Amino acid sequence: MTLRGKILGFFLLLLLAVMVLLLALVYRSTYQHTLRQVASQLDFAHGVLAHELQSRRQAQSAMADLIAKDFTLLGEIADLVASPQQQAQSLSAALESFAARSQASFALVSAPQGQVLAGTSDELLPGAALPWRDLLDEEDPESAERLVVFAGRVLHVNATPIFAPRPNLMGWLLMAFELDDQATTLLAELSGADVALLDGAPGAYRVLASNLTGLPRAELAGQQLSQAPGVFRFELQNLQQVALRAPLGDTQDDLQVLLMRSLSAELADYQPLQWQLAGIFAIALLLAGLGALWIANTVSRPLSQMVASVRRIAGGDYHAPMATQIGGEVGLLAREFVAMQQGIAEREATISFLAYRDPLTELANRNRFVAELQQALARCAPGDSVAVLLMDLDNFKDLNDTLGHDAGDQLLCQLAERLQQRLRADEQLARLGGDEFALLIPRCDPGQVIPAAEHYRGALQQPFAVRGISMTLNATLGIALYPDHGESAGSLLQHAEVAMYLGKAQRSPYALYRPELDRHSLLRLALMSELKGAVEGGQLSLYLQPKLHIHSRCLYGVECLVRWIHPVHGFIPPDDFIPLAEQTGNVCALTRWVVRTAVAQGRAWQEQGLELKTAINVSALDLADPGFAAFIAEQLSEQGLSAASLIVEITESAVMADPEQAMGQLQQLCELGVLLSIDDYGTGYSSMAQLKRLPVHELKIDKSFVQDLLSNPDDDIIVRSTIELGHNMGLKIVAEGVETEAILERLDQLGCDIAQGYLLSKPLPPAAFAEWLAATHWQVPGLPD
Structure with missing residues (x-):
């Protein structure tokens, strides 16, 4: 930036900063004052609303007491007691007349116990039980009233005892007066605020009555309003509203009254003032700019000529003429630049070639x-x-x-x-x-x-x-x-x-x-180097997912799933670190940690009397480890755990990597007494000829075939065929991905043996699994029912 630009910019920015600060302060003060004023108006509106509602309720209660003592009504009720079928219509006609004269929505007469005898309501017919039974006190009959939500309407219900004479209680007169849109419109006019009666949850409100109509009313129903008490703000029809949620009598329903005033409309009164201030500031900014420009030109004109020449040189025009006739220090500086100009031109040609060309081939570098x-x-x-x-x-x-x-x-x-x-x-x-x-x-x-x-x-x-x-x-x-x-x-x-x-x-x-x-990301490199330390440093955790014996609805066992909780990166998905373990050769150490932890867990359950089988997953590299079967035997012996309580799950791809070597390891595990399972059956590339040679005890059907079992006929055929095939080969069938009772019932119909999935539980750490085990409704072997 030139010196002239700096001088001009300094004055303009300083003045602009002051103006913006003043505008911000004015707007903030205006906004806060308007907000407080609207909040005060809403408090006043609430008082007016409460007073008006109380007056209406007192008048309606007085009307109900007067009607309850009417001799015509008492006579109709006495006749109804004597001849119920003949006098019900006559009593209903009388109630219709009373309701019309008192502007009630409906009127009812009930027995002392709360059973409707006659009335004008289409919802509460003779013989029906009153939904407001708690208003009626037979031991100490007194008039009672309450606001209720009934059939999508807000009603003021009065219950007045009918004596013939006191203290002989003949029944109850119930009169309901509706707070509808017309009533809320009148309340809005009296209080000076928009009024809405709501019930329901945020985002799914039901507007029972309001002076709002059309789109504003529909948009209000979908609002996510604050549940905190007091005044709050929200937007309605792109206008900012200030609202007060107020109590509405002693209703026991989820009923609330909302008083609203438009903050945007109140702020609009201040817009002329804001425009006037903006105009004053614009004129001041223009005058300050003209003055600063005059000062800058006076100071910087001699330097501007020098800067223009220097810029041409900086742009690569080393032959551009420079005014050397300028006097004083500026002229001396110009002459020195001319002397430098030629040397710079020569050196730049050499530097440009070396910077952008390959010295050997003269190609671009x-x-x-x-x-x-x-x-x-x-x-x-x-x-x-x-x-x-x-x-x-x-x-x-x-x-x-x-x-x-x-x-x-x-x-x-x-x-x-x-x-x-x-x-x-x-x-x-x-x-x-x-x-x-x-x-x-x-x-x-x-x-x-x-x-x-x-x-x-x-x-x-x-x-x-x-x-x-x-x-x-x-x-x-x-x-x-x-x-x-x-x-x-x-x-x-x-x-x-x-x-x-x-x-x-x-x-x-x-x-x-x-x-x-692309295996070159920094995170992958870091995880590859840290995985071994995670196995040895206690960063791994064993999660447990239960399995259910379908026919007996009794827990069968658990599958152990390893999880890595990194101290820096947090939870590392198994799909991210298990392939790294296989690439770095750490998968064998990882599997041995899983075996030790799972066998120790099985021993703990055995000491508690629980009979649960523990399943672990192994990879192709584990099956290639000559000492793998011996290591499992050693762990079982140290813990004193039966080999039949351990299940080793292998994938089809792990077996197919080297079938002969895998066969040897599996044979050793089978002779040891460990149960063997083919995991994710149906997603690999094995053949039935290969499968029948393996000494396995169960097949696990992949969840991709189970989750859509009820909606996809092809999946149903695959699952049914796999179950029949496995049973014919003497194998148990485990279905993964069972998430609903309907799928569990279908698997039971197909004869599947074991289920695993989110219907039972997601994988849980040991402490959480113990809590789930104590609270589950499924039968747990070894625990009393």
């Missing part, structure tokens, strides 16, 4: 390539793609070690020349370092990226001649596409390199980046 890639991404239109191809020579290090680095440099120069000859319009070529070359293809159709890779690999078809030796080179290309594989230059280059190493691993001439094969 990494910095230039990244800059070109960033520009291509910025110019890329929506829907277009940009391709980055990373070429790396195979076994180039061996060539360098054999012929020397000079020969390697010659070979790289020849390759660079060939690749440059194959460049097409708008495409860029760079040498990133060593034997890596990068190619940028803007506006590249994804379907053309493989032909483009083949096009540039064509540079390797002809042999290269170095020191009289003809040699053929091979290379692997990694390909990354924008925006599918990254949205920045750095991520595209990184993912192209990941794809290149994937191609080398697969011995493929080129490979396209796939996110699921």
